[in-house]
Amino acid sequence: MTAGLVVHSPTALVVMVVVGGLIIGMINTVLTECVMEASDLPRAVASSAYSGVRFIGGAxxxxxxxxxxxxxxxxxxxxxxxxxxxxxxxLVITFARLLNRADRRFTEGAEVEAEAITLGE
Known part of the structure; x- marks a missing residue:
């Protein structure tokens, strides 16, 4: 929304677009992993569906x-x-339960992996 306030200043608008792109770039990995973990679908299917939605939005x-x-x-x-x-x-707030499910899977997987490493497996 801030970019909309500086739309008549090309320099300020470029700065806003770059800053917005940096923020999106930083959280993209987290969002991608969250989508992969929140789905019961095979990873390849979830990944392609997520990419499809992103590409359609970009188009x-x-x-x-x-x-x-x-x-x-x-x-x-x-x-x-x-x-x-x-x-x-x-939507994120409404479906937070599904996101929490992804967090639990990650935590449980990390605990199992740490135990396996400790036991030398």
Whole structure:
């Protein structure tokens, strides 16, 4: 949303896009692992489904952003993105139980592995 406030300053907008990209890049690995662990599907299937959703989103975002900017204002795509983040946060909170399930699997797996290492297996 902050990028929408500086849309008329190319330098500030570039800084916002780079900072946003860094944040997304840092959490991408965590999100990917969470998706892989939260699913009962084989890892390859879960990975391809997750990648498919990301690629479809990446494919439809530019025309939607251009349409919003042309129809409303240059700020509209950033507000739409902020709304998407809000929806995602609500979904994460709503389905936190499934995410906790992924955490338990990781913890249980780490305990079993640590025990196996301790026993020399």
């Amino acid at each position: 439809i975002a530019p025309p939607i952003a251009a349409s919003l900017a042309a129809t409303f204002s240059q700020t509209a795509p950033f507000l739409f993105g902020a709304f998407g983040v809000l929806v995602a946060a609500v």
